[in-house]
Amino acid sequence: MSNNRVGGxxxxxxxxTIYRAKGNFTYNLGRGKRDAVLGADGIHGYKEVPQACFIEGEITDHREMSLDALLDLTDATAYMRLANGKAIVLRGAWYASEGTGNTEEGNIGFRLEGMSAEEIA
Structure with a gap:
């Protein structure tokens, strides 16, 4: 039987540390972003600029989780396993969000940026 799950x-x-992921997460492997270089006579080619690799979303706060430890996080390795079986690994990562929590559902903004990322099938 095949697994056709693509999200969730x-x-x-x-x-x-395992964090309680909440809702929609986004990620970027940090590969160069290509943009067209335009001239008055048309497209001349493209330029490539670096992007930060990241994992971003929201987590649920709970009694055992330390917001202080999260805010101080540097040089970490993050692992996000997706519903489709792939994984994203972020290395040399630091916490790059404000650390603002919400009391209605106990959510905290979560963004890690890092030095490198890879996708593992």
Missing amino acids: VIELKVDS
Whole structure:
């Protein structure tokens, strides 16, 4: 039987800490972004600019989670397993969000940026 699941449940782990992922997460492998170079006579080619690799979404706060530890996070390895079976690994990562929490549903903005990222099938 094949697994046709393409979205939904994810697992989020940073170093040895498992975070409660909430809702929609986005990620970027940090590859160069290509933009057209335009002249008055048409397209001349493209330029490539770097992008930061990241994992971003929201997590649910709970009693055992330390917001202080999250805010201080540097040089971490993050692992996000996707519902389709792939994984995103972010290395040399740091917490790059404000650390603002919401009391209605206990959510905290979560963004890690890092030095490198890879997709593992």
